[in-house]
Amino acid sequence: MELKGKVALVTGSATGMGREILLSLAKAGAHVIVNYSRSEDEARQTLEEARSLGAKALLAKANVAVESEVLAMVGQAEREFGRVDILVNNAGTTVFVPFSDLDALTDEIWYRILGVNMMGTFYCSRAAGKLMLANRFGRIVNMASVAGITGMGSSMPYSVSKAGVISLTKTFARALAPHVTVNAVAPGVVDTRWTAGKDAFKAAAAERNLFGRVATAQDVAEVAMSLITNSTFVTGQVVIVDGGLTM
Template sequence: MEIRGAVAVITGGGTGIGRATALALAEAGAAGVVAAYSRSAADAESLLPELKTLGARGLAEPADVTDDAAVRALAATARREFGRVDILVNNAGITRAVADHDLEGLSDADFHDVLDVNVIGAFRCARAFAPALRSSGGAIVNIASISGYRAGGSSIAYGVSKAALLQLTRNLASALAPQVRVNAVAPGTVATRWQTGLHGEEGFAERAREERESVPLRATARAEDVAQAVLGLLRMDLVTGESVIVDGGKHIRY
């Protein structure tokens, strides 16, 4: 895929991995970037001047991925404003921080909420954007997690949702072929606001320090590293249904 001149839509586009991906796409020459958000309006709006500096037209659009009407409105807005959509990055995600052993601490409602955003939300977006992506010969990249491969992470619900997202990636790759490629990036620990929100500033700093002492590449991933993988998959024209783990090699020693 030629990123120069492309139009991309990123859910959860105002912060963390979404923001880094938006900037990386603009730097690579994307003509338009739509940063969709559900809660982080100010963050998404603050991204627009940076995109403009890099030569891309940016839009910050509200879109709750649990609301099919809102997702379809987002797809309609993107196509109306830019005339096309080439790239969809399903980055919106939530979790519930509950220790795995605390089964009673994870309610049915928690499970449903996490699945609704992380899995069904990605499906809603793929469904709504499929016509535009088919027309442009576009691509989807889903942001999964290492938690989709192994036990662990912030909660059972989160890990199950990311495992399901990896399977959704494979199913969509088959369903949307040959016009649209669908892949995923599965980050390990990433130094973002998400992690400091879960562990606190000091707690995350200590976790990251311990991790850097053990992972093969001696580094904690940044949002920019995940964005790099997203762009790599977008450029791989004969790759679909695959997932790339971004964790400094930690998974090979689990």
């Protein structure tokens, strides 16, 4: 699929995987919306890099866990570009809590992680999905995780939230068919800011897969781009990107 002139919203795109996906879309000719909630300096850097690639780029601050902010962001994109063709639900959060430490899992932790990871995916997909249905075209890619499949990961709330993202992928695929495809990427451990300083954690993950390393943001972006550009008859699917860890 030709991306030139398409409009892409990537949540949490100031840094990490979101940034890599957004810049890949910009390189392919898409107009892009850089979303952030706290990392304004990094978001502005990503915005300028996207513009240097020739893309029309818009900066949109929004906490995806707050529906009113999501609606304002999607409205901003519609006013600027007239539509949203591509949505990548990448914004996410976690805490590192051992699964055995149940008492450490406060309500605040649960609500924050479920709010950003799961409800944020729902709010953004519903808002952007309405524009896609009106235009009879759309691509949605959700950032899931192998944690949502295996019941492992950084914490219990994170694992539960990503299982929810996988379910949202399948249910939105039904809700928005046939003109909008909805798929998910489920990475294992990725070398990003989230895992900075957690060398033992990354080394253990690298030892368990078939490549002897953890994924890079580019590894994940390549799969996301394939789902956006090459998968016209694929929907409701989850592509695992973990180097064979869970095969």
